[in-house]
Amino acid sequence: MRITLHLSGGLRAVLAHLPEEMTIHMEGPASLREILVEAGINPLLVMLITVDGERREKNRVIDHDARIGLVGPMAGG
């Protein structure tokens, strides 16, 4: 699978070494949690995930190429 990850500013604030966009290749299927680990991102630091624009839980299994948006921790109002 070709997985493109887009990291939000809030996530990059705590993972400053990672770029705003990165692509990884994995054997599928894999849960989003496993994909994050493969990318070197601690799942605990990811607040919200979208897959091709739709919000998904970390246990969601992905079995195809996907664009994944990762929103990091952020404060309330």
Added chain:
Amino acid sequence: MLFGYAGHILEVNLSTGRITKTPLPEDLARDYIGGRGFVARLLWDRIRRGTDPFSPENLLIVATGPMSGHLVPASGKTHFGTKSPATGGYADSNMGGHFGPALKYAGYDILILSGRAPGPGYLFIEDGTVELRSAEAHWGSGAITAEEELKKELGDDFQIITIGPAGENLVRFACVSHDFGRQAGRTGAGAVMGSKNLKAVAVRGTGGLPVFDAEGLFEKGCEAFEKVKAKPGFAGWTPEGTAGITDWVNEVGAFPTRNFQTSFFPGYKNINGRAVLEHLKITDKGCFCCPTPCGKYGRAGTGLGSVYVEGPEYESIALLGGACVLESVEDIAYANYVCDQLGLDTISAGAVAAWAMECFEKGILTEEKVGRKIRFGDLEGMVYLFEKIAARDGIGDLLAEGVMRASREVGRGSEDFAIHVKGLEWSGYESRNAPGMMLAYMTADVGAHHNRAWALGHDVAGSAASVHDLISSGGSRGKLPKATVTGKAERVIELQHIRPLFDCLGICRLQYMELGFEAENYEELFFLVTGRRMSWAELLQISERVWHLTRAFSVREIEGFGREFDYPPPRFFREPVPDGPNEGHYLTRRELDTLLDEYYAARGWDQNGVPTEETLRRAGLADVADALRVEK
């Protein structure tokens, strides 16, 4: 000419009715930028030492920034400052909406209110026309109702701030309300407004603002909106707004639950961002010029009634929901609405109610004293408390003082679980295993508020077990290791300069902090608006100056102010978290001292947390250094 600014200060002495308009001093704009910077400098200069927060001599300052009202993303911010009725020290609070831009279009960067009106009044501002008018007909109305009434009277194009009964009755955590659900919530600005017999300020402005490079700003401003919308996270975050973080805060064990007894709320899925979308939301609601509307306007039906309400956003969910154990998002929204109408800060109101419920649970407050049973999870009991507080009736008179004063009055160990710093109730992040966040709360200039430095993400990044361990344990629910205490100061200080800088500029920080809209965009937009070429680092130096100044203000105003005022309540250094991801963790008093020692050293403050003369001079505050030396 001062590009970007309206160019004038409007001062109204409500006692005498004297209205003055003076040019905005260029050195004030140069050295303090705007908003929070203006507030801090003017409070230092103009409030006499020892002024009672509720006396006519206290000031309520409403200040905009140079970016407010311009074609810049999220430029609707307005800053309020005063001497705090909650802490006795420096106070400010930031509000979204449309008021600040309207004030600037009317010709004023800053509104300074002093004195006390002879009777209930409201201030009418329409460009050059400024009048104090009677508010007899509106006194006693809810904050939202009063805004509706005034809009009907004056027209929809007036932007209006109001207070509710809580402000009228000097509740120390009364807020200023605007735009049917936006507030300058924290530090009791609404109570100061009430002490001045001022129910509302209505403003309509039709003027323009001078811009250094209007053509360039139009081009880059439009580009900025597109860039923000293209940011990773925009599409995922915007639908739920701040309520969307509820899950994460629970997963990392930082959700204030049952008056901060613990940090994990088992039913959090019922009160999270998705619940807001599914059960409440009708539409998004944004502030002036905002590309990322985080407000969620909706309808909540409960056993007590049905209301239209903006929210709840995360902080209200945390304090009205978690801390008071309301288990449905509809109940939280209803409690939110009651607070909004009464003019109570939802954070402090939730913390006060939670403290009272724990007192009741422990037999410290009795049914006879309270007037009814009050238990965690009981919406009706909460509404009862809020109405009593706003009216200062019965038990409400005690609770209207906030948890610090109320617990001192009640005693019997209740001080240990009165969750505040400096007298301001704690907002939505339980921090017994988040030392950076704990330090941020301890050292925030207004008291226990998160928006000066939100370090929780960094704490989690620094403490989490290896990612493979998290996978094997199912990930988010596993117990977290104890976080490292040392080395937190630099990061907290960096954040304390970044976030408040946005309050100086007059724009929302969200696009930078959460979506990663880059600093160079702000440098460019600031230049196009003001004509001043300043690097991000130079802007942050001004934010640092303001930080030292607000600390100096509290040193001057609060007898004996120093390290002792920076500690959290004993619950956080004596009671381990009983369950959840951070079970067993807490910070010892010695660890808290380590945090403070490192912080004071990095700040250039002495061991008691007072800025040294050298530090103040280096920050461009020689006159403040001289004044503090004289005070000593």
